[in-house]
Amino acid sequence: MPEGHTLHRLAAQVNRLFAGRHWRVSSPQGRFSAGAARLTERVPERAEAWGKQLFVHLGGDIWQVHLGLYGAFSFRGDESFTGAASLGAPRSRAEQYTPRYDDAGWIIPAPPAGSVRARVQVPNGWADLRGPAKCQVLNPMQYQAVIVRLGPDPLRQPEGATDQQLLEQFRGNLDRRRISIGAALMDQAVIAGVGNIYRAESLFVEQLDPDIPVQQLDAAQVASLWETLTGQLRTGVAEGIIRTLRPEDPLLGARGSDRNPRRHWVYQHQGTPCLRCGESIRMRELQGRRLYWCPGCQRR
Ligand SMILES: [Zn+2]
Structure with a gap:
């Protein structure tokens, strides 16, 4: 299972690549469709890690991700979208991808491979979340109820x-x-x-x-x-x-x-x-x- 250091690296990378930018969120696998609909076409403000959990804040909505034993984020994009290719459980290497763009200048992502719970995208790249133990959207009270049960990190x-x-x-x-x-x-x-x-x-x-x-x-x-x-x-x-x-x-x-x-x-x-x-x-x-x-x- 990824330990805390991986989640803090993940939060830093999400902040660098996504925070403050208009993003699109989808659930190719379908199990996070309602949550994705709540988060998409908005601007994530910041990501934070607390222990083994990731929280991404968008106004009063907080996206909670717990990778658990099998969860991982993989990151793809053009040369301006840089960082670790994958964070979380070990993943096999992704196949070759050559960036293409739509008329609005957004990169056209590779088709989702495997069960992608959530895909987040900005114009120059995207991240796929697979296999998390938890992936849901919290309101501020629910968020408080989660963090009050977490020890100091x-x-x-x-x-x-x-x-x-x-x-x-x-x-x-x-x-x-x-x-x-x-x-x-x-x-x-x-x-x-x-x-x-x-x-x-x-x-x-x-x-x-x-x-x-x-x-x-x-x-x-x-x-x-x-x-x-x-x-x-x-x-x-x-x-x-x-x-x-x-x-x-x-x-x-x-x-x-x-x-x-x-x-x-x-x-x-x-x-x-x-x-x-x-x-x-x-x-x-x-x-x-x-x-x-x-x-x-x-x-x-
Ligand atoms: Zn000894």
Whole structure:
């Protein structure tokens, strides 16, 4: 499932390519026809990401998209329509497309391939949304009801800074629960945007046992975990992939010079020796998702 960094990249790209421009919206597949009719021939003001959700604001209407496990946006257009070709679940490469234009100067999109839930178009390009877990139009009250249930998103902090209020919300959300930190990080009402990879990698960096009850964490541990997640997510936004292990990390020592450095400390490395302590990395299911950790050095 795309984690928060992908949604923030998506929001930035939607803002760059569509915000402030007259657009057309359709639902080639038909399942979003009513919503598309409400959004089309209007001007989207801005897109924002909150955790794993995208919201596009058009006056009092808010288009909500949750990509879920299979959702993805693909972007096509002429050479002035630039950015990532696809954001979300991996997609096969699109076939060749040579731009053509109608009499009004709008690009003529390629015929929709597969089940396109929503297509948004501006004169120089378009985006197709396939396979989302959620795609609907909200009014302001419905939007409020959705966001009030979302925990703080570390990527909604000012660039390079820690928003103390968001950190306090995270701490408060943990204090009110009687679950393990491994379960809490996957709860979007506790913290928004963290998925399976960031959970495993942040807990490893912080040397936290995933099974530790959240109420046993002290303020310094919570703050440090928030900082680590913030840094990891920001790097993900900047690079477009999740890379939590870098060849120059001091912990790696001489191993850091490996020609083909791996990207993760523990995620999908079960059965191999931990790079910090040598213990064998473990994997098990927790609430239907795979949890990876090192029993040797994640002991607090
Ligand atoms: Zn270890």
